[in-house]
Amino acid sequence: MPQIITEANLRSLIDSLVKESKLVVGPKEAGSMVLYQPLSNGADLKLGALPRRSSKELFFPICEDILTFGKEDGVTKVKDVDRASFPDAVLIGALPCDAGSPSILDAVFSWDYNDDFYLERRKKSTIVGIACTSCDDACFCTAVGYAPDSPAGSDLFLTPLKDGSYACNAVTEKGEKLVSAHGSLFKEGAAADAAPLAAPDTAKLDLAKIKEWLNTHFEDPLWQSIADVCLGCGACAFICPACHCFDINDEGTPDHGTRRKHWDACGFGKFTNHASGHNPRDIQNKRYRNRIMHKFKYYDDKFGKTLCTGCGRCIRACPVGIDIGDILNKINVQAG
Amino acid sequence: MNAKAQKAKGCGIEPAYYDAVTQAIRSEAVKVLKEGAVSAVIGYLPGRRKSAAVPAVVTTEEEAGRLIFSPACVNNLSLYLTKAKKGILPGGKIGIVAKGCDLRALAGLMGESQIKRDDLFIIGINCAGVQGAVAAGNGQLTEASIAKKCRECTAHTPEGVDFVAGTLPHLDGLTPLEAEELARIEAMPQAERWAYWKEQFSRCIRCMACRQVCPFCYCEQCLCDKNRPQAVESSPRPAGNTAWHIVRAMHLAGRCAGCAECERSCPMDIPLNLLNRRMAQELKELYDYEASMAPQEKGPLNQYKEDDDQSFIK
Ligand code: SF4
Ligand code: SF4
Ligand code: SF4
Numbered sequence: 001m002p003q004i005i006t007e008a009n010l011r012s013l014i015d016s017l018v019k020e021s022k023l024v025v026g027p028k029e030a031g032s033m034v035l036y037q038p039l040s041n042g043a044d045l046k047l048g049a050l051p052r053r054s055s056k057e058l059f060f061p062i063c064e065d066i067l068t069f070g071k072e073d074g075v076t077k078v079k080d081v082d083r084a085s086f087p088d089a090v091l092i093g094a095l096p097c098d099a100g101s102p103s104i105l106d107a108v109f110s111w112d113y114n115d116d117f118y119l120e121r122r123k124k125s126t127i128v129g130i131a132c133t134s135c136d137d138a139c140f141c142t143a144v145g146y147a148p149d150s151p152a153g154s155d156l157f158l159t160p161l162k163d164g165s166y167a168c169n170a171v172t173e174k175g176e177k178l179v180s181a182h183g184s185l186f187k188e189g190a191a192a193d194a195a196p197l198a199a200p201d202t203a204k205l206d207l208a209k210i211k212e213w214l215n216t217h218f219e220d221p222l223w224q225s226i227a228d229v230c231l232g233c234g235a236c237a238f239i240c241p242a243c244h245c246f247d248i249n250d251e252g253t254p255d256h257g258t259r260r261k262h263w264d265a266c267g268f269g270k271f272t273n274h275a276s277g278h279n280p281r282d283i284q285n286k287r288y289r290n291r292i293m294h295k296f297k298y299y300d301d302k303f304g305k306t307l308c309t310g311c312g313r314c315i316r317a318c319p320v321g322i323d324i325g326d327i328l329n330k331i332n333v334q335a336g
Numbered sequence: 337m338n339a340k341a342q343k344a345k346g347c348g349i350e351p352a353y354y355d356a357v358t359q360a361i362r363s364e365a366v367k368v369l370k371e372g373a374v375s376a377v378i379g380y381l382p383g384r385r386k387s388a389a390v391p392a393v394v395t396t397e398e399e400a401g402r403l404i405f406s407p408a409c410v411n412n413l414s415l416y417l418t419k420a421k422k423g424i425l426p427g428g429k430i431g432i433v434a435k436g437c438d439l440r441a442l443a444g445l446m447g448e449s450q451i452k453r454d455d456l457f458i459i460g461i462n463c464a465g466v467q468g469a470v471a472a473g474n475g476q477l478t479e480a481s482i483a484k485k486c487r488e489c490t491a492h493t494p495e496g497v498d499f500v501a502g503t504l505p506h507l508d509g510l511t512p513l514e515a516e517e518l519a520r521i522e523a524m525p526q527a528e529r530w531a532y533w534k535e536q537f538s539r540c541i542r543c544m545a546c547r548q549v550c551p552f553c554y555c556e557q558c559l560c561d562k563n564r565p566q567a568v569e570s571s572p573r574p575a576g577n578t579a580w581h582i583v584r585a586m587h588l589a590g591r592c593a594g595c596a597e598c599e600r601s602c603p604m605d606i607p608l609n610l611l612n613r614r615m616a617q618e619l620k621e622l623y624d625y626e627a628s629m630a631p632q633e634k635g636p637l638n639q640y641k642e643d644d645d646q647s648f649i650k
Contacts, residue, residue, distance in 0.1 A: 031539075032605045052603065053541075062541055063571045137385045228424040229391045229416070233545035235603045251569045251576075262571040263541065270561055283423050319549045319601035320411060321383045321390040 002191050003168040005158070009185040010166060011042025014092060016182060023089040025058050027051045036091070036098075047093055048134060054241030054313065055098040056105070058091050059121045062238075063262035066117065066248070070256040083116055089125040090178070097141050097311035099129035100153040101241035107303035108244060117261070126174045129154030130166070135198035138312030140325040143205045146309050148198040163192040200310070202325060205332050207296065207306055213335035214297040218289070222334070226327055227288030229320050234265030236314035236322075242295065242307040245271075266290045292327065349464045349477050349505055357405040357461055357502035361433055364459055364499045365400035368431050374457045375428035378413045379403040386475040387467070391416065393425060403433070405501070407467040407477040411549075412595040414441040417451050418554040431457040433501075435466070436491025439629045441551045441593035443496075446631035448591070450554065453631070460494025462504040469600065484514040485596040485609065495629040518610055534574070537581050539604040542572040546584065546598035546608055552591045559583055581611070589615040590637040593627045622648075 005013070017024045018041060026045045028037040033052040039045055068079045091099075102122060109115040109122075132141075132148035141147060151157035156175035158166040168186060170176040179186055237243040247264035250257055264271065267288065272281045281287045295307035308324070315323045365377040380389040382404050389408035393416065394400050413432055415421060434442060439460060445451045465486035467477060487510040494500055521529055547553045547560075560568045560580050568583060569576030584598075592612045599609040619625045622645045623636035 063573055137387075228393065231415075231545065231548035231601075233548040233601070234541075234543035235545040235601070238541050238543045239603055247570070249563065249566065249570055251566065251571060260571045260573075265543070268544070284421075315385075317545075317603045319545055319597070321388045321408075323384050323388070323390075326384040 002188070003170070003179060003186045004161075004165050004189050004191060005168055005186050006165040010158075011045060013182055013185050014039055014042035014045060016185075017090050017092075021087065023087040025055070025089060025091050026093040036094070039092070045093055047130065050095060050311070050313075051098075052313075053239045054101060054311065055091055055094045056101055056241050056244070058089060058125065059102055059118050060105070060109075060244060060246075060263075063260055064117060065258050066261050067259045068257070069250075069252075069259070081117075083120045086120050086124055089121065090128060091125055092128040094127055094129050094154070095132045095311075096129060096146050096148060096150040096152070096154075097132075097139075097309040098241050099127050099157075100146055100150065100309045102127065103153040104242055104299075104305050104307060104309075105244055107305060108299075111302075126155045126178050127153060128156045128158065128175075128178070130158045131160060131194075132198045133160055133195055135200045136312070136316075137201065138315040138323075138325070139198070139200040139310065140202040140312060140328075141310035142200050143202040143325065143328070144207065144306060144308050144310040148200070160195040161192040162195050165192070167191045167194070202310075203329075205328050206335070207300075209335040210328060210331050211297050211300055213331050214293055218293070222330070223285045223289045226322065226330075227285035230267065230284045230288045230322055231320055232267050232269050232284050232287060233319065234263070234267060235317045235319065236291070236324075237265035237267060238263050239313045239317055241309055241311055241313075266294065288322070292324075292331075296328075349507075351476065353464055353502065353505045354404075354406050358403070360499075360501035361403050361405055361459055361461075362401050364501065365394070365403055365431060365433075366397045368457055369395070369397050369400050373429065374431040375426040377403070377431035377433070377457075377459070378416050378425075379431075379433040379459075380405065380409040380411070380413075382406075383408065395426065405433070405461060406475060407465070407481070408475055409433075409435075410466045410483070410597075410600060412438045412441055412551055412593075412597045414438050414445060414451075415549065415551045415597075417442075417456075418445065418551055419450065419556070420548075420554040429455055429457055431459060433459045433461065434494065434497070435461050435463040436489065436494055436629065437463075437485060437593060437595040439494055439497070440491060440627045441595055443629050443631045444591055444593050444627060444635075445551060447633055447635060448552075457499075458494075458497040459499045459501055460497030462494065462500060462502040463489075463492055464505055464507060465489065479510065482510070483596065483600070485594065488512045488515060491629065514609065514613065517607070518613055521610065522614075533581075534578070536606050537577040538574060540572060540577045540581070540606060541604060542570065542577065542580065543603060545601040545603065546606075549597045549601040550588070551593070551595075551597075552588055559587075581608075584608075585611045585615055588612065590619045590623075590625060590635045591627075592616065 014024050024039045025036050026039050027034050028044045029046050034046050034049045036051050036055040065081055109118040151171050155172040156178055157169040157171055170179055245264040246261050248261050250259050273279045299307045368374045376393050376395045378393050381392040383390050387408055391411045465482050467481045468483040568579040596609040625636040
C-alpha cells in the first residue's frame with residue numbers, strides 16, 4: 001500500500017520541520033517570481049510554478065564565505081568557516097529537473113578535490129521531489145532522459161493525485177526516515193488517480209549520437225551560426241541547475257577581509273583570460289561552444305553524465321533567444 | 337483613463353501590421369544585398385518558440401527573405417555594431433533593422449564616434465511596439481504583454497533612415513505605468529526609497545546580462561571586472577551589488593538611449609529602467625539634454641561649459 005499525504009499535512013510537515021530547527025527550502029513567491037527560498041511555515045510553499053532559479057543554490061549558494069582573515073597584533077590570522085554548523089535541511093517541492101541536479105553535481109564536487117562546503121550541505125539535506133504538472137514550450141526534460149515523473153535525485157518523491165493529495169515514494173533511506181519520523185502525517189491507503197502530468201512537446205534526443213558528433217566537431221560553422229549573437233552574460237549559467245562554475249575572490253582590505261566563492265560562467269569573456277593577456281576563447285561563439293561541449297561531451301567523458309536536465313530556464317532567460325533545445329535538435333539531425 | 341477601461345480597449349494592433357513590416361524589411365534587405373550595397377543585414381529571424389525572435393546577421397538573399405518583424409523583435413540590434421561584439425560582422429557597409437528606440441542608440445554611438453553613419457544602411461521601422469518579456473504565449477501583442485517603454489514611446493516614427501518599413505497603425509493611448517511607478521518612488525521619503533532600492537539590488541545575481549546587452553557598455557575593461565585591485569566587489573552581496581548599480585547608472589547617464597534592454601534582460605526582474613529614466617530626467621533638468629535620433633557630437637557629461645550647473649557639487 002502506498003503512503004499518502006494530504007496537501008494540508010504536507011504543509012504541516014513543513015511546520016514540524018521548521019519547529020525541529022531544520023532549514024526548509026521550497027518554492028516560495030518572491031515578488032514577480034517564484035524562488036526556492038527558506039520557508040518559515042507550510043503556507044509559504046507555492047507549488048505549480050517553476051522557480052526562476054534552480055534549487056542548486058541550497059548546496060552551491062550564489063555566494064558564500066569560505067574563510068575570513070584579519071590582522072591581530074601584526075599577525076594575519078585566518079579563520080575557517082564552521083561547516084559543522086550548517087543546518088540539517090529539507091528541500092521540499094523540487095521539480096524533477098531540479099531534484100535531479102545534485103546527483104549530477106556530486107561527481108564534480110567530489111572528484112580531484114572534495115568541496116567540503118557543497119558536500120557538507122549535501123550530506124545534511126533531504127530532497128523531496130514532486131512530479132510536474134505544468135510545462136511550457138521551453139521545457140524539454142523528456143528529450144534528455146528526465147521526465148515530469150522522474151524520481152531521479154529525490155529521497156522522497158511526491159506524485160500529485162486528482163483528489164489534491166500526494167502519493168509518496170520513499171526512494172532512499174533519507175526519504176524513509178523523513179516519513180517514519182512524521183508517520184502521523186502520512187497514511188497508508190489506496191491512491192486516487194494521479195493528476196495529469198506535464199507533457200513537454202519535444203522529441204527524444206539521442207545523447208550518445210550528439211556526443212559523437214561533438215567529439216569530431218570542435219571546429220564547425222555551426223558554432224558561429226548559432227552563437228555569434230550570444231552576449232556573453234551569465235544569465236543562462238546562473239539559473240541553470242547543472243552549471244557549477246565558481247570564482248573565488250578575496251574581498252575587504254589587506255588587514256581584514258573574506259575569501260568568497262561565488263557563481264561564475266564560461267560565457268563571460270574574462271573566464272579564460274590568462275594573466276598574459278592571451279584568451280584561448282577569444283570570441284563569443286567559442287565560449288558558447290564550451291557551454292554545449294561541457295554539458296554534452298566533457299562531463300560525459302569524465303563522469304558519464306550530461307549536465308542538463310531540460311528545465312528550459314536558459315531558453316527562457318536568454319536575452320537574445322538562444323535556444324539550447326533547438327541547437328540540440330540541430331546537432332541531432334546533423335549527426336544523422 | 338482608468339486601467340480597466342484601457343484593458344477593455346486593448347492595444348488593438350493587428351497581426352497584419354507586423355506582416356506588412358516583415359514584407360517591407362524582407363524586400364529591402366534582399367534588394368540591398370543583391371545590389372551589393374551592403375555586405376550583411378542585422379535583423380531578426382523567427383525563433384523555435386512562437387513568442388521568440390533571434391537577432392541574426394544575414395548575408396544571403398535567401399536568409400534575408402526569412403527576416404521578420406513581430407512583437408518578439410525586442411532586441412536593440414545596435415549592440416552588434418559595437419566593439420564589444422567585434423569580429424562578428426563582415427567588412428563593408430552593414431544594413432541594420434532599427435526601431436525608434438534603437439535609432440536613439442545608433443545616434444548615441446555615432447555621437448561617441450563608435451560607428452559612422454556612412455557605414456550603415458538603416459532600415460527604420462514605423463514601430464507600433466513590442467512585447468515586454470519573451471514569455472510563453474501566442475506571440476501577439478496585448479495590453480498585458482506590451483513593453484512598458486512602448487506604452488510611453490515618443491519614437492514610433494523613424495528619422496534619418498535609409499528606408500522606412502511599414503505604416504504606423506492607429507495607436508491607442510496607454511496608461512504610462514512606468515512614469516507612474518517613477519513618480520510613486522520619487523514621492524517616497526528618502527529612507528523608504530533607499531529601502532526600496534536596497535531590496536531590488538539584493539536580488540541581483542551579477543549575471544551581467546544588463547551590461548552585456550547594453551549598446552553603451554562597450555568598454556573593453558569594465559571597472560566592475562577589475563580585480564587587481566578590485567574596484568567593486570564582484571560577489572553578489574549587498575555592498576558590491578549597490579556599487580555595481582551606482583556605477584551602471586552613472587556611466588550611462590547622458591548616454592542611455594532608453595531602449596530598456598537592460599531591464600528586459602534582467603533574469604531577476606530588477607526595474608533598471610527606472611534608474612535610467614531618473615538619470616535622464618536629471619540630465620534634462622541640468623543640461624537640457626535628451627537622447628534623440630539625431631547624433632549629438634558631445635554628450636553633456638563629455639564636455640564642460642562655464643555656465644554649467646554646479647549646484648550639485650557640495
Ligand atoms: S542547460 Fe538550460 S535547459 Fe539544461 S538544465 Fe541548464 S538551464 Fe536547464
Ligand atoms: S519604445 Fe517605441 S520605438 Fe521602441 S519598441 Fe516600443 S514602440 Fe517601438
Ligand atoms: S541583469 Fe539583473 S541580475 Fe543580472 S547583473 Fe544586471 S541587475 Fe543583476
